[in-house]
Amino acid sequence: MYTMELRFIRGGVCAVDGVLAAGCREGKYGVGLIINRGSTAAAVFTSNRVRAEPVKLTERVIADGSISAIVANSGNANCFTGREGMDDARRMARKVAESLSMDESEVAVASTGVIGRRMPIDKIEFLIQSAAAQLENSEAASGALAEAIMTTDTFPKEVAVEFELETGEKARIGAVAKGSGMIAPNMATMLSFITTDVDASSSELTEALRVAVDESFNMLIVDGDESTNDMVIISSTRTSGRIDSNFREALVAVCRELARMMARDGEGVTKSFQVDVVNAGTHEDAKMAARAIAGSSLVKTAIFGADPNWGRIVAAAGYSGAEFDPEEISVTLESDSESVVIVDHGDILAFEGTEELETAERVMTSKEIRIIVDLAAGDESATAYGCDLTYDYVRINAEYTT
Amino acid sequence: MYTMELRFIRGGVCAVDGVLAAGCREGKYGVGLIINRGSTAAAVFTSNRVRAEPVKLTERVIADGSISAIVANSGNANCFTGREGMDDARRMARKVAESLSMDESEVAVASTGVIGRRMPIDKIEFLIQSAAAQLENSEAASGALAEAIMTTDTFPKEVAVEFELETGEKARIGAVAKGSGMIAPNMATMLSFITTDVDASSSELTEALRVAVDESFNMLIVDGDESTNDMVIISSTRTSGRIDSNFREALVAVCRELARMMARDGEGVTKSFQVDVVNAGTHEDAKMAARAIAGSSLVKTAIFGADPNWGRIVAAAGYSGAEFDPEEISVTLESDSESVVIVDHGDILAFEGTEELETAERVMTSKEIRIIVDLAAGDESATAYGCDLTYDYVRINAEYTT
Structure with missing residues (x-):
């Protein structure tokens, strides 16, 4: 299927050196963190006309092509929550920024869970603080992150690959995701956070990500295609070689593997x-x-x-x-x-x-x-x-x- | 909802004077007949790329804007049956033509039922002959027709209305249909046969029918929208006044009522x-x-x-x-x-x-x-x-x- 050699490895988003992750969960709420300071980033958001507050916020955060952190919570989608919802999304970004000494305009925010209800923001802030204290570049840390963002998912979803760029340089892509092929009560929100060390500009990453999303998540058939909260973010440390077609192919493969995992998942799915x-x-x-x-x-x-x-x-x-x-x-x-x-x-x-x-x-x-x-x-x-x-x-x- | 007075009456397709109908059923197979000699006619067919043989045949029959009869069978869709299927559809038309002394090129054919299986043509021909012997302009005859074309339908569907044209002339529209809002095993084929006495050319009828179908059957949501066998035919005796906006409005109302009946029907539907x-x-x-x-x-x-x-x-x-x-x-x-x-x-x-x-x-x-x-x-x-x-x-x- 793939024209180049693609080695599936462990480690999720932490398969990329320098990326820190953490995840905390308490009851039905969870918070995941990814730290990749000064990384070049790109994102694809839901095309649903109804968009959750964190989607609106993150779109602005990522507009300059760079982020330092991603904070994602499960349990509440912060959607259809109006101005208070936007305040809550901002508070999440601020809490991360304060805990880790960065600018809040560098923090992307994602949410998944019930819609139309106010965020339990005190609990979420507490979970952010706990997660910030556990940041690591490790397989376990990426695993905790993948678990923290689950809602109706029945298993955490992580993929990481190592491959060679056309120049022969080794490069990596790591990812976590949540979402299911079943139409879940929470509208089957799909979140995916991808890391890489390949050197690329934000617009190059955007282009590659759009193609990959189109061939993978967008081909995963759930009710109505896109929830109010869907978001895919890729961020790069730019420590390996330049972006090329091998990278693009590997990115499609990673996204397809995540889409396949989602199709397999979901309560009520037997096949x-x-x-x-x-x-x-x-x-x-x-x-x-x-x-x-x-x-x-x-x-x-x-x-x-x-x-x-x-x-x-x-x-x-x-x-x-x-x-x-x-x-x-x-x-x-x-x-x-x-x-x-x-x-x-x-x-x-x-x-x-x-x-x-x-x-x-x-x-x-x-x-x-x-x-x-x-x-x-x-x-x-x-x-x-x-x-x-x-x-x-x-x-x-x-x-x-x- | 309607800007003019619309009186719902009994009689289905036979509410229009001069129209004869009949229906016979034996086990899972049924045959319905409508005779409207030399009538002006128009039709809308499925937009599915896979089309049953009777759809292809009827499209040719109705191309000259006139038909004398419609024969419809339930139990077998005569779809994905190749050249033999086309022969079977032609045999149905020929049997009607022979029984009633008309040209077979004046007989429209419709089928609904399982796909990919050869028609039990001897049985269907026998049912055509039986139906041809029972033709009447009566409420009972239209009812027998509506019953004969049912597949997974749980009740027969008929509507008839009387209204005044803008000139004050009385006019009527009658109809039978089969189909259900549930996605039935037979692909929820939708058939509807409509009669009227309003004077109109075939192209005028086509235009009015397209609008009405668009606002009614096409707004009935079933899996994938269109089966391989969907067909709506309208035929007119042209014995009343000229087509006008009152007629068009009444036609929309008739089709909407049929669509509502279909939404209510179907095994497994509770609401x-x-x-x-x-x-x-x-x-x-x-x-x-x-x-x-x-x-x-x-x-x-x-x-x-x-x-x-x-x-x-x-x-x-x-x-x-x-x-x-x-x-x-x-x-x-x-x-x-x-x-x-x-x-x-x-x-x-x-x-x-x-x-x-x-x-x-x-x-x-x-x-x-x-x-x-x-x-x-x-x-x-x-x-x-x-x-x-x-x-x-x-x-x-x-x-x-x-």
Whole structure:
């Protein structure tokens, strides 16, 4: 899949030398800290018209292309909280700045949790102080950070890679994230904080980050795509070589791995799947078809029910807007151990009594499923990530109250 | 809601003089017939790239703006069936033509049911013959037709109205439909056949029908919007006065009533709801916001769970793409007997301990709920129709096998 060697290593955001992290949790509230003084930074924010106060604040903080710290809390999204909410976000930044002797305009703020409720700011300030006292460049510190920002996540999410730049210099990217492929009661807010040592300007980082987010988090299909609090920040120590295509490729790989983790996660999720649309006429077509299939409630319930329902897959491709000839489409289902073509150039191969149907039914019982849809309309491809739609999904979201 | 007087009457498609109908059912297969010799006709077809054979055939039949009959079967969608499928669709048209002495090029064909399986054409031909022997202009005949085209529908759907044209002439519109607001295993195919006596050319009917479909069926939110078999046909005897804006308004009303019936229907549906977005900047914005809210899985599960979750409603409006200021948005919940403002110009009124929350919780327990979202950004409005997302939805769609 990747054209260069990518070594997955431990350490999360702390895999990059000089980056400090910490995380503290008390009950349903958590605070995570990342310190990367004077780092070059870039961010991508939610496109939702309703934006939480920390999103508005961080957008201003990062406008000059540099940050020294990120503070993120879980338990309260500080969204739809008006002027008081903005004051609370500022107080979080100020608390970090005071504890660590930096300017508050250098502190990015992120929040995730319930919306429409005032922040328990005293508790959050207390947690910030505790976290500030535990900062370290260590695997454990990044782990504590990843745990602190979880909400409905069932496991912490960290990725780190080491690779060579085209010049042969070693470089690293580390990351933590929270979010789930399930539509969680808190709107499935997605936060990700990425660190690197690659030398790049803020605008170079922005460009690389946008592409990576587009191919990963934006292809993770959750309800409505973007919550009020989504935020991805990358910051660099600039201690390694110059940005190049190896870095860009590694960044896509890191973000995709995080997206896959999110697709697997979420209460009520029993299976995750990946849709690879290949041979589309345009990249946009490939993305539309992959997203439509991964987002189809009918496909998602079929995954839950282990039903190799080619009809739902083809129909979803049909309404996606992508151009293709239904008589040329092919569909393959894959698990880790098996692969079976169920539709071949418009011919249905998996029907009652066939070996194809038997294999397809077996593939559909695995925990991670790959659906490959060949549109036979060009040579562009795209991948989307999704999870099944289950009884527990309905229960969790119906029982949760405001 | 309507600016002119609209009298809802009985009789379905047979409310229009001269129209004959019939319906026969045997087990899971049904056939419905409508005869309107030499009528002027127009149709709107699915925009899904994958189209069933009868859709392709009927598009050609109706190209000259005239039809004499419509034959529709339930139980098999005749989709993804290739050349044999087209032969079967033609055989259906031919059987009608032979039984009733007309040209087969005057017979429109529609199908709904499972996809990817060959039509049981002998059985369908037998049912066509039986139906042809029972044709009548009667309430019972339209009712039999409405029953014959049902698949997962739990009740037949008919509407008929009488109204005055601007000239004072009396005119009528009658209709039957099948389809459900739930995402049914058969892709929730939507069929509707409409009759009228208003004098209009095929292109005038096409224009009026497109507008009506856009404001009704296209605002009924089901998975992925359009199945492979969707079809709406209108045919006119042209025995009343000329087409005018009263007719256009009545046609919208008829289609909206059918869409509301579909939202209420479907196995697994316990409640239906309507989203009225008002004071949007553009009509497109109003439609996008209404559709996003009605289609949100989080809103749909909140309706099921009777949770007045303003956060999910506002967030869905936020990601819809519609322009608005979150600090100006207002949200009202309504049942038949009560109405309560839960968000007023960005202020949350329904929180713990308030009378607003109590009323809102009561409203959310009713079978039909209206959500009114005021974007305070202009004076355009739109309405979308949806139903709740329930345990039974997951069960039905997960257990159904290809």
